[in-house]
Every structure is written in C-alpha cells, then in structure tokens.
Amino acid sequence: MANTNLANAKTAKNDEFYTQYPDIQKEINAYLDYDPNVFRGKTVLLPCDDPEWSNFTKFFAQNFELLGLKKLISTSYAPESKKYKLPYQPTLFETEQPHFDADKSKTHGKIFVLERDVTGDNRINIEDLQWQYLEGDGDFRSKEIRQLRDEADIIVTNPPFSLFREFVLWLMEAQKQFIIIGNMNAVTYKEIFPLIKENKMWLGNGFQNGNAYFRVDAPRESYADGVYDENTSLVKFRNCCWFTNIDHGRRHQPLRLMTMAENFKHSKHKEIRGREDYIHYDNYDAIEIPYTDAIPSDYEGAMGLPKSFLDKYCPEQFEIIGIAEGDSGKELGLKPFPPELKKLNPSLRQGQLYYMEDGYPVKPYARILIRKKQS
Numbered sequence: 001m002a003n004t005n006l007a008n009a010k011t012a013k014n015d016e017f018y019t020q021y022p023d024i025q026k027e028i029n030a031y032l033d034y035d036p037n038v039f040r041g042k043t044v045l046l047p048c049d050d051p052e053w054s055n056f057t058k059f060f061a062q063n064f065e066l067l068g069l070k071k072l073i074s075t076s077y078a079p080e081s082k083k084y085k086l087p088y089q090p091t092l093f094e095t096e097q098p099h100f101d102a103d104k105s106k107t108h109g110k111i112f113v114l115e116r117d118v119t120g121d122n123r124i125n126i127e128d129l130q131w132q133y134l135e136g137d138g139d140f141r142s143k144e145i146r147q148l149r150d151e152a153d154i155i156v157t158n159p160p161f162s163l164f165r166e167f168v169l170w171l172m173e174a175q176k177q178f179i180i181i182g183n184m185n186a187v188t189y190k191e192i193f194p195l196i197k198e199n200k201m202w203l204g205n206g207f208q209n210g211n212a213y214f215r216v217d218a219p220r221e222s223y224a225d226g227v228y229d230e231n232t233s234l235v236k237f238r239n240c241c242w243f244t245n246i247d248h249g250r251r252h253q254p255l256r257l258m259t260m261a262e263n264f265k266h267s268k269h270k271e272i273r274g275r276e277d278y279i280h281y282d283n284y285d286a287i288e289i290p291y292t293d294a295i296p297s298d299y300e301g302a303m304g305l306p307k308s309f310l311d312k313y314c315p316e317q318f319e320i321i322g323i324a325e326g327d328s329g330k331e332l333g334l335k336p337f338p339p340e341l342k343k344l345n346p347s348l349r350q351g352q353l354y355y356m357e358d359g360y361p362v363k364p365y366a367r368i369l370i371r372k373k374q375s
C-alpha cells in the first residue's frame with residue numbers, strides 16, 4: 001500500500017501552483033489600459049479557483065465595483081479529486097458556516113458567487129461572497145461547470161497545467177473570451193498552434209521580466225537549482241505565459257527592426273554580424289532568424305523564428321505561415337531530407353527544417369514561419 005501511494009505520488013502530475021496577486025493585477029491592468037470598459041457589465045467565471053487560496057478570486061472580488069462587473073463566479077475542485085493530494089484541512093471560512101458538511105467538503109467542489117451587497121455596507125466586495133457546495137466535484141468538464149461557462153462572458157484562471165489542451169478546447173467550444181496562464185511550449189501543440197496562427201488566441205501582456213512565480217505547498221518533486229525557494233514557498237518558471245483572445249496594447253506595437261544590411265553591420269548577435277547573407281534552409285524557401293530582433297525589416301519572403309517570437313508578434317506587422325513541426329511541417333511542403341543526411345545527424349525529423357553548414361545538416365529548434373504582412 002505504502003509503495004502504491006509512493007508510486008502514485010511520483011506519477012501524479014502536480015497541478016497545485018498558485019498564482020501571485022501582483023502578476024494577476026499587472027496582466028489585467030494591460031487589458032484595462034487598452035479598454036477601460038473591458039469587464040464592464042460582464043460575468044466573469046474563475047473555474048479552478050477556491051477563494052480561500054486563489055488570488056484570482058481575491059483580485060476580482062476586491063475590484064468588483066472598479067471593473068464594473070455584473071457577476072463573479074468562482075468554482076473550486078474537490079480535494080479528493082485532485083491528483084496531487086495535500087493534507088486537507090477545511091478553513092474557518094468554511095467550518096463556521098451553518099451549511100458546512102465535513103464529508104462534502106472533501107468530495108464536492110464549491111461555488112462562490114458575488115453579485116450584490118449582502119452585508120449592507122453599500123459596497124460589493126469580497127465580504128459579500130456567497131458559497132455553497134456544487135452537485136459534483138467541480139471538474140471544469142462537468143455539465144454543471146459547463147453551464148456556468150456558458151453563462152459567463154469572460155473566463156480567467158491558471159488552469160491545471162496537465163489539462164491545458166483540454167481546457168483551451170473547452171473554452172473554444174463555447175467561444176468565450178479568456179485570459180489564462182499556460183506553458184509557452186503549448187504553442188507548438190497541434191490543437192493550439194492553429195488558434196495562434198488564425199489569431200483566435202495570442203500571448204497576453206506577460207509576467208514581469210518573463211519570470212512567473214507560483215506558490216507550491218509541500219513540493220514532492222525536486223526542482224533544478226534556483227527554481228524553488230523554500231523561504232517563500234515560491235517556484236520561478238521562465239516558460240510560463242498568459243494566453244488570451246482579448247486585446248491589449250503591446251500586441252499592436254510593431255517591432256522596430258534594422259534592414260538586412262544594418263543587421264550585418266550592427267547586430268549584437270555574433271551569428272548575424274559580419275555575414276553577407278542570412279542562412280537559407282535546404283528544404284524550404286525561407287531564411288533562418290535565430291533571434292526576433294534580428295528580423296530584417298526589408299525581407300519580403302518567409303522567415304523561420306523561435307517560438308519566443310510570438311511574445312513580440314504584432315498581427316498588423318507579420319503574418320504566420322505555419323510551424324515546422326511534424327505533420328504541420330509536411331503540410332507546409334517541407335521537402336523530405338535525403339536519407340544519407342540522417343546518418344550525419346540522427347536528430348533530423350521529417351516535417352522539420354534543416355540547413356547545411358560545412359557539410360553537416362543542422363536542425364534548428366521548432367521554428368515558426370512568418371512573413372511581413374503585405375499592405
């Protein structure tokens with residue numbers, strides 16, 4: 001039994017990462033700067049958020065009036081349904097209520113609603129949150145939470161990392177506006193990339209200096225040096241970002257770029273400075289751009305960039321052609337590489353780009369193919 005528990009603990013994906021209040025505030029402010037009325041008269045659903053822990057619930061409840069919300073709904077997931085179980089102790093917030101139920105507290109999700117002044121102080125704020133147990137465990141895929149999704153105008157949360165694809169499809173199915181946190185690698189998923197390409201989803205404003213901090217309780221996994229700080233119980237991730245389909249100003253700021261000639265003369269990147277031409281791929285008509293700030297302003301053809309480009313992507317400046325990965329790469333028409341090259345570089349994969357350097361086939365990391373927007 002003990003061994004089974006240990007095995008479960010090791011294989012269970014940890015989804016218990018709690019977002020910091022200042023990060024939420026900074027992100028939401030970016031949408032408000034662009035449109036001060038973006039939340040006015042709207043119902044906001046936070047579908048993975050227990051207000052006793054979630055700073056999303058705190059933020060939206062505290063700013064209910066300022067944002068002009070119509071209704072705030074926050075639902076939480078039952079402790080016993082979580083894959084990564086932590087010792088569970090209901091808080092006073094729950095136990096002090098007459099409808100507290102010790103069994104349901106473990107097996108049912110909870111719903112918290114903020115809609116009107118309940119305390120009679122003529123203000124609507126966190127004190128007015130009303131809660132009850134859900135019928136089920138609060139799984140966002142359940143009928144009960146789907147109904148709340150359909151009622152909402154905007155969905156905001158940091159969803160379970162292990163269910164990110166499913167969560168995005170769940171949002172798309174209902175065609176809702178959203179602001180969520182996810183891993184940057186998700187942009188290459190076959191379910192996610194087409195949404196980015198078609199401008200149905202884009203990167204949000206972003207974490208301060210690209211550093212996302214999350215609170216983790218009693219971590220069981222080991223983190224690389226510098227990731228987990230036991231004094232603060234915070235982990236720092238460099239590869240997390242916000243995803244949204246709501247506009248913010250940064251998205252419409254075109255990159256200021258040098259021409260090709262200027263890049264060869266002044267680029268800060270040794271791979272570019274002093275060259276006479278950009279590297280051209282051998283199996284697709286495009287040039288290799290290893291850094292976003294090395295995009296030449298005067299090149300009209302296709303260019304391959306690392307996925308970090310998406311953080312600077314302005315849809316008025318560039319269009320996305322596709323991603324050079326697996327089936328998507330094959331659909332783009334990437335030529336298959338000659339089999340003898342595989343002997344030289346066994347990491348070559350069909351559907352990915354390569355170029356020859358001193359007789360050796362080099363395969364860059366997953367590249368997003370873009371071109372300048374034709375005006």
Ligand SMILES: C[S@@+](CC[C@H](N)C(=O)[O-])C[C@H]1O[C@@H](n2cnc3c(N)ncnc32)[C@H](O)[C@@H]1O
Pocket residue numbers: 015016017018019047048049053054055056076077082083138139140141157158159160161163
């Ligand atoms: C990454 S954490 C973020 C929590 C909170 N949104 C925040 O940002 O502080 C994701 C939460 O979703 C919960 N969760 C996991 N699977 C879920 C599901 N199927 N439906 C709803 N919530 C789920 C996890 O237990 C976890 O508390």
